[in-house]
Amino acid sequence: MDWRLPGGVTRMILVRHGRPSEEMKGRCYGRLDVSLAPEGHVQAQRAASLLSQVELHGLYSSPRLRALDTAxxxxxxxxxGLQVEEAFREIDFGLFEGLTYEEAERRFPSLYAEWMAHPEQVRFPEGETFSEMRERVRAGGRALRARHPGQCFALVSHGGVNRTLLAEALGMADRHLFRLDQVHAAVNVIDFYGDEPVVKAMNLEP
Incomplete structure (x- = not known):
């Protein structure tokens, strides 16, 4: 990856947090404040090393601990300086938070089936819909780009946030969101020529 920024281009670097603590494996967690696993700290350091030669004019993070620890x-x-931005928190799973997928299926069988079939359309009980998350994330992305015209900035957040911003740049329909892989500590790069996005790199593993 050539990290030199072309003149007049605004560059957004998206970083997913490192692997979270092991007790969250197989569970729904969005709103829950989960720390990084030891492996996650190693992944975060590798992502930092990958970006060590990049001149950043802004560095932002989701408020969740796993993103903050990575950032x-x-x-x-x-x-x-590192700034926390509420707009980039992960989707709120509501009453699904902390449940294993098996527990969620047992407690909410109809809703779980709908989630598996149409994840972009479900409202989680006492939580969010994807469209609500999408609108706050996209608005947050526009605000950061307006704050850094012609500059490079990085955002450390979540798989769902990264997919939302990448899908917007690629003009993808919501239903295709999960065609975009995002490994833990993945690095993505979107260059904006005015309002026209060009995805320069995606899902780089540090």
Whole structure:
């Protein structure tokens, strides 16, 4: 990846958090504040190393601990402050939060079946719909781009947030969102020529 920024281009770098703590494996977690697993800290450091030569004019993070812990690694040794942005939190699973997928299926069989068939259309009880998350994430992305015209900035958040912003750049329908893989600590790059996005890199594994 050539990290030199062409003149007049606004570059958005999207980083997914590292692997979360092991007790969350196989569970729904969006709103839950989950820390990184030991492997997640290693992944975060690798992502930071990958971006070590990139000049950042802004560094932002979701408020969730797993994203903040990852972003702090990226921030180390840089002259740019880390700012928390509520818009980029992961989707709120409501009453699904903390449940295993098997528990969610037993407690909410009809809704679970709908979620598996049409994940972009479900409203989680006492939580969010994907369209609600999509609108806050896209609005947040526009705000950051307006804050950094002609500059490079990074956002550390979640798989769902990254997919939402990448899908917007690619003009993908919501139902195709999960065609975009996002490994833990993945790095993605979108360049904006005015309002026209060009995806330069996606799902880079540090």
């Amino acid at each position: 702090k690694r990226v921030a180390e040794g840089r002259g740019v």
